Amino acid sequence: MAKTNKNKDTEWQILNAAEKVFQKKGMDGARMQEIADAAGINKAMLHYYYRNKQLLFEAVFTNAFSLLAPQLNKILNDDSSIEEKVKNFTHNYISFISKHPYLPNFIIQELNRNPKFFEKIQQNAAFPTLEKFKNQVTLEVEKGILKPIDGEQLFVNIISLNIFPFVATPLIKGFLKIDDKAFKKMMEERKVSVSEFIINSIKK
């Protein structure tokens, strides 16, 4: 194996292991030793490649966020109607998160812990902007396609309905007294149910 491949390989292995551990335990709960074990390498390697815990964490965090951002951009900046956007986003987003269930909670939690992280993210490419979406809502309201509603409020409603169940999974499982299987089934149903719920509310 070539030199370049070798170090890229361990670097990637570390990032992968760090992702798992950080997303499950958070910055404070994660242990460098545990990450090293998960990566199957010596703890000193973590520092060799990423200097310290903070930098390793930031690498994981920006990486995680850059997975989510494109998903949001889809709803904000393509050319379909609001109705189509809601349908597509709800369906796609729930599918996507079902494959990465720790992602939203990880991001929200660490953003709460240190709101300054947002700045680091904002510079990143593909950072979602709301302008187009808001204009589109205003336009469709004026045209009489939609009932009067504020674009920002609608945006918050959409992401709340889609993201919250994944963030609060244990809470919802508890209240509804359902197991993991039933929860997955429910999320599957929400791909349709949520978009219907939103469309019902806003369409004239």
Added chain:
Amino acid sequence: MAKTNKNKDTEWQILNAAEKVFQKKGMDGARMQEIADAAGINKAMLHYYYRNKQLLFEAVFTNAFSLLAPQLNKILNDDSSIEEKVKNFTHNYISFISKHPYLPNFIIQELNRNPKFFEKIQQNAAFPTLEKFKNQVTLEVEKGILKPIDGEQLFVNIISLNIFPFVATPLIKGFLKIDDKAFKKMMEERKVSVSEFIINSIKK
């Protein structure tokens, strides 16, 4: 001051300080010394009254949850119509959380960290049950008051719309590019906007 009052007083001071620190930093991020400082007492006192970090944390956690539970019970188990419940709950809940903004995130986060906490909570009094609410939804759908919708899905929608913005405050502030003042204003508007959004969607 009487003997009993004295120790009840420090005990309460500790719990109060612990609440602040735990809710802001979580179990892993919180430091016993920081809690002691916040309470203005010696670190050994924490152990004298609560034995260890875990037990102190649990005291805070169950205490926090028993603040939220009654709020949920209101919507689930009183005798008003679904429409009134949605209106009241949305208004009351957003008002309540605005005064305790760390609460929902704290509960969700720690429940994610250790889902077994749910069992400890369930035994507690006033634990919300969904049965009545689900039956009521079914009934109002049959009567033709509401469009067809599943009670559980509706419940998840209601709590998502109400809780999520408080859990993901930094994320929303970031996307919407608004400061704290504008955020508070937006939450104020949501007291009406969210219940309208829900009612629009479900009422025939």
Added chain:
DNA sequence: ATCTTTGTTAACCAAATGGTTAAACCATAG
């Protein structure tokens, strides 16, 4: 072949942290 650079490890270190202890403090019952 050997020299140099890069990658990897075991052993180590200092600081932080949860928890303990023994002595001091203090209200009050007798």
Added chain:
DNA sequence: CTATGGTTTAACCATTTGGTTAACAAAGAT
């Protein structure tokens, strides 16, 4: 007044944890 019991503190301790170091291995470069 003082013996007693709960309360409070400063000092201490063992362990964990992020981070370092120095030696070693591997792989090109000369």
